[in-house]
Structures are given as C-alpha cells and as structure tokens.
Amino acid sequence: MEAAVGHTIAERFERQATYCGAMGAPVCAHLLSSAALDYARGGVVREFFAAHKEMETLSRAGIRFLAALHTCALDGSAPALAAHLPSCGGDGDAPAAWTAARAFLLENLQRVARLYNRTPQTNEPARSMPLLVGLLAAVQASPLPVRLFEIGASGGLNTRLDCYRYEGGTWSWGDPRSALVLRNRERGGRPLSLGAPLHIAERAACDLHPLDITKDADRRYLRSFIWADQSERLKRLADACEAASNVPLSIEKADAIEWLGERFRPREGALTVLMHSAMTYYLTPAQRAALRERIGRNAERARARAPMAWLRFEEEAGGMATRLTRWPGAIEGVVARSDGHAQGIEWLAP
Ligand SMILES: C[S@@+](CC[C@H](N)C(=O)[O-])C[C@H]1O[C@@H](n2cnc3c(N)ncnc32)[C@H](O)[C@@H]1O
Incomplete structure (x- = not known):
C-alpha cells in the first residue's frame, strides 16, 4: 500500500506504483511512477501540489491522483488519455498514457484538483x-x-x-x-x-x-x-x-x-x-x-x-x-x- 502521510508525494506515489504493479495494473503503476519522478524534478505535478498545499496532507494520494485523471478519461474530457487506458477501450500504452496525462494536467490543474479532493470510495x-x-x-x-x-x-x-x-x-x-x-x-x-x-x-x-x-x-x-x-x-x-x-x-x-x-x-x-x-x-x-x-x-x-x-x-x-x-x-x-x-x-x- 501507499506510504503514509508525512512522506513526500513522490515517495507516496512511488509506493502506490509498486503496489499497482504487483496487483497487475501496469498502466496505473507507470502513471504514478512517472508522476513521482515529475514531482521530484519540479515538473507539473510539483506545480499541482504547490498550488494546493492542503492536498499534500490528504490520505491515499496515489489513489486520488489516478481517480481524478480516470474521471476525465471516462467522461470524454481527456480523449488523448482515454486512448491509452484499457478501461476506456484504449491500447494500454503506458508511456503514451503518461504523456497524455501530463499534457492534460498542464491544461486542467483546477479541475484535477477538485477531483483530487473527493473522498476515495469503492464498493466491491x-x-x-x-x-x-x-x-x-x-x-x-x-x-x-x-x-x-x-x-x-x-x-x-x-x-x-x-x-x-x-x-x-x-x-x-x-x-x-x-x-x-x-x-x-x-x-x-x-x-x-x-x-x-x-x-x-x-x-x-x-x-x-x-x-x-x-x-x-x-x-x-x-x-x-x-x-x-x-x-x-x-x-x-x-x-x-x-x-x-x-x-x-x-x-x-x-x-x-x-x-x-x-x-x-x-x-x-x-x-x-x-x-x-x-x-x-x-x-x-x-x-x-x-x-x-x-x-x-x-x-x-x-x-x-x-x-x-x-x-x-x-x-x-x-x-x-x-x-x-x-x-x-x-x-x-x-x-x-x-x-x-x-x-x-x-x-x-x-
Ligand atoms: C473500502 S470501503 C468498503 C465498502 C464496502 N463495504 C465493500 O466491501 O465494498 C469502506 C467504506 O466504509 C465507510 N466507512 C468508513 N468509516 C465509517 C464509519 N465510521 N461509519 C460508516 N461508514 C464508514 C467508507 O465511507 C467506505 O464506504
């Protein structure tokens, strides 16, 4: 599972990426490890959290980040990302999914932040x-x-x-x-x-x-x-x-x-x-x-x-x-x- 609040976002994303990889979710694993690297290098993911400081202390950071992007792919507002996500009928090309996710994030920081703030919820x-x-x-x-x-x-x-x-x-x-x-x-x-x-x-x-x-x-x-x-x-x-x-x-x-x-x-x-x-x-x-x-x-x-x-x-x-x-x-x-x-x-x- 993800590293606890208190670790950096990069560490938490990386830990969740390892978990996704072990659970047979390679695209999600790649999205998170790429986002972790981007954060560590001061890229758009760092900018995303810098603009919304309070979000860094929310639990289950990786799950929130994935779900925010997934929402936009599922509802048709991020078609370039959807084209690579298996859940949307995409080709499962993980590096291409990250390229599309990063570009989408750059253009939609506010919307992704609103989605990131939702309470994680599943029903299995x-x-x-x-x-x-x-x-x-x-x-x-x-x-x-x-x-x-x-x-x-x-x-x-x-x-x-x-x-x-x-x-x-x-x-x-x-x-x-x-x-x-x-x-x-x-x-x-x-x-x-x-x-x-x-x-x-x-x-x-x-x-x-x-x-x-x-x-x-x-x-x-x-x-x-x-x-x-x-x-x-x-x-x-x-x-x-x-x-x-x-x-x-x-x-x-x-x-x-x-x-x-x-x-x-x-x-x-x-x-x-x-x-x-x-x-x-x-x-x-x-x-x-x-x-x-x-x-x-x-x-x-x-x-x-x-x-x-x-x-x-x-x-x-x-x-x-x-x-x-x-x-x-x-x-x-x-x-x-x-x-x-x-x-x-x-x-x-x-
Ligand atoms: C991981 S989900 C499991 C949902 C469902 N039982 C299942 O197995 O799919 C945990 C659920 O417990 C709810 N929950 C957590 N603490 C609660 C509390 N104190 N009272 C009522 N519900 C709570 C959450 O909102 C969430 O819907």
Whole structure:
C-alpha cells in the first residue's frame, strides 16, 4: 500500500506504483511512477501540489491522483488519455498514457484538483460470494427470515447479495438471469449450507459517504476509483449496479457506531444479522471497541427464537477472512480466506 502521510508525494506515489504493479495494473503503476519522478524534478505535478498545499496532507494520494485523471478519461474530457487506458477501450500504452496525462494536467490543474479532493470510495461486489456463503451458514443454523444490517455499505452492492448469480466450480446459487454472475476462483472444496432457505425480510445500511447506485453520477464516482487497467472489475461493477438497481435500498448517511445503536437488537421470529466488509480498517481503536461493545450488548438478548449473527469480511493476518459469529452461544468460525477483493477464495467450514 501507499506510504503514509508525512512522506513526500513522490515517495507516496512511488509506493502506490509498486503496489499497482504487483496487483497487475501496469498502466496505473507507470502513471504514478512517472508522476513521482515529475514531482521530484519540479515538473507539473510539483506545480499541482504547490498550488494546493492542503492536498499534500490528504490520505491515499496515489489513489486520488489516478481517480481524478480516470474521471476525465471516462467522461470524454481527456480523449488523448482515454486512448491509452484499457478501461476506456484504449491500447494500454503506458508511456503514451503518461504523456497524455501530463499534457492534460498542464491544461486542467483546477479541475484535477477538485477531483483530487473527493473522498476515495469503492464498493466491491465480488465480496458478496464469501458473504453470501456466511449468511447461508447462519440461516442453516437458524432458518428464519433475515433482518440484514450493513455498516460501511458504500453503494450497498453487498447489502443486495441475494440478487446475484454465483457459479463455483461444482455449485451455483441464485437467479441465472441476474445481470451479475460471480465466478470467483475457489479452492478448499465446496461451500456448505448452499440449500439454506434465505429470505431477506428487512435490509438497512449506512455509510459516512453513501452512494446511490441507481444514479449515473454515483456510478461514475465508483468507476473512477477502479484502476484503469482493471476492465474486468469495471464490468463487474456495471453488472452489479444493474442487478442491484432492482432491489430498493436507502443507505443512510451516518457513522456506523451511532447508526447501529439498538437498531439490530434481536427480534422474535427473525435472524438479525450485522454485516460489514473492508471497513473496520477505517475505525479508530475506540470506535472498534464501541462496535464490539454494541454487538456484545445486543448478543446478550439473543435467544433460539430471536437469534443474531455477526458476519464480516475483514483483514486478518495479512489476508482477508470472512468470519461468522452466531448467538445464542457465541459460536464462531471462519467461512473463507481470500485476498482483498475475494478473487481467490479458500473455503473453510464455519
Ligand atoms: C473500502 S470501503 C468498503 C465498502 C464496502 N463495504 C465493500 O466491501 O465494498 C469502506 C467504506 O466504509 C465507510 N466507512 C468508513 N468509516 C465509517 C464509519 N465510521 N461509519 C460508516 N461508514 C464508514 C467508507 O465511507 C467506505 O464506504
């Protein structure tokens, strides 16, 4: 990942470039390492930050820079850059992409700065696969209608995980007509509980910066933060937005801890599930403790006829684990291990 705020922009860009390169995004890697060199030599990138001093202290500098340029390529205002970005149907010529990006930056410093200031935001629907399997495991143990609450939901693509089609090596689940078919790579056999009767009777979600995936502007926002090399991921996002648009969901703008309150208190005749993915990284230690405290307080009220589950896809020991805890009984297990975007999943028995 990118070097922390406090390092120079050149160092932060260079670190993010190395990460992009390792993650199979050579055009983004080249854009960032060229921008780092340009900054170090006092070129247009240095000028860009000199004119907007406050931007140097914003986190995720490389991601912001790439997304600002990507927005202009995607919306047609930087056609010379788009001609070299795979996401825009371009030829993937990385040096030519940098030449075009540099020229565009020279002419559009103010616009790129405005875009740079946006809060980085992603919503990865591929995470729905391990989350769905975890949810099915919870329903298998407590076959009741589900009340699903997601915190840090972004555009709510994973909150609508039941509207996608899933096709594993030896199994499938969901509507074959769904606009999104997920075929994440798997190992470790076949997930369990696929036959559990999932019915989501109630769903609610919050985010500090909620996005409405039925709106073009919010879809474009999410697209822009996907690296321009990742055409497959862009298609997955477009397909997920199309499928999810059929499931109404209003995502409240709220801090997760404040929003939860007593909201997910177990209720008779339903399985109450709290879910989150790739979000606890953004919480302070005090917020994490408050989240656990909320969960513990609600879990004390769980009964056989009012069960509760906590399903999360979060970082553990250098990778991501999908972990499920069920109450009553505080029965806990790991459903799957994977990379950050759940592209390669190892199934475990929860
Ligand atoms: C990396 S994104 C993950 C989004 C989504 N869960 C997914 O897996 O695709 C993290 C999300 O958490 C949200 N977030 C961070 N801190 C939050 C908080 N205290 N309360 C609510 N949402 C928060 C961010 O706005 C962002 O949308």
